Amino acid sequence: MQSPSPRPDVTIGILALQGAFAEHQVMFQKVNARRRVVIVLVRTPEDLGRCDALVIPGGESTTIALLARLAGLLEPLAQFLKSKPVWGTCAGAILLSAEVENAKKGGQEVLGGVSVKIARNGWGSQVESFEAPLEVEGLRESNRPFHGIFIRAPVVLDVMPALTDAPIQVISRISSSLLPASVGPLDEDDTDPRDPRTIVALRQGKHLLTTFHPELTKDYRFHEYFVVECVLPTMAASAATA
Numbered sequence: 001m002q003s004p005s006p007r008p009d010v011t012i013g014i015l016a017l018q019g020a021f022a023e024h025q026v027m028f029q030k031v032n033a034r035r036r037v038v039i040v041l042v043r044t045p046e047d048l049g050r051c052d053a054l055v056i057p058g059g060e061s062t063t064i065a066l067l068a069r070l071a072g073l074l075e076p077l078a079q080f081l082k083s084k085p086v087w088g089t090c091a092g093a094i095l096l097s098a099e100v101e102n103a104k105k106g107g108q109e110v111l112g113g114v115s116v117k118i119a120r121n122g123w124g125s126q127v128e129s130f131e132a133p134l135e136v137e138g139l140r141e142s143n144r145p146f147h148g149i150f151i152r153a154p155v156v157l158d159v160m161p162a163l164t165d166a167p168i169q170v171i172s173r174i175s176s177s178l179l180p181a182s183v184g185p186l187d188e189d190d191t192d193p194r195d196p197r198t199i200v201a202l203r204q205g206k207h208l209l210t211t212f213h214p215e216l217t218k219d220y221r222f223h224e225y226f227v228v229e230c231v232l233p234t235m236a237a238s239a240a241t242a
Ligand SMILES: NC(=O)CC[C@H](N)C(=O)O
Pocket: 057, 058, 059, 060, 061, 062, 089, 090, 091, 092, 094, 120, 121, 151, 152, 153, 154
């Protein structure tokens, strides 16, 4: 009798030029997606070529963009995200956005891919860091809040007309009562739940964007979510059309 063919691995790349890439690696090692998750630390176009999906970590978005340019990775990254899932956390979310406000002098190179306008350091320079419990749609045990760690985090300013057919799907908003005072009022009552600045996690098709740092917790549900909800369905769909 023929033994069942082993399930193929899932290869997740983590852009490892600067920032919290090692922390993401530790988290993915805990994920059980009934497939072996292989991690590649991506520093060259050849590394990227081995990956089914990519994570762009938090760090300093201008530094990551500069190092990506020096490594000859900017163009390969822009091509990669046309067909494969990319998850940007914090600085990575900035790089994944279509437009950036508060860019450093000389501009901010972005990869685009997710049709939002985002502000660097959007919570203001005084309040550089805060933590808040988040409700996240679609996460395993979604009634258990996810601990959001925001470190000089970007803020979503606007959801723009979609660059692709995939609509923006907001999966987590921070409660307006937990926003730092530096954000300023959302509206006259300061409670507008639809203000884009309350968006802290969203999807657009296969891509995932979080303005906080799931890799700095011990809770790997977001890493599992990326593999199960973004990466595996994209791999299955491209295998079906191949
Ligand atoms: N924790 C972070 O990733 C901070 C992001 C940083 N403020 C930037 O502009 O890139």
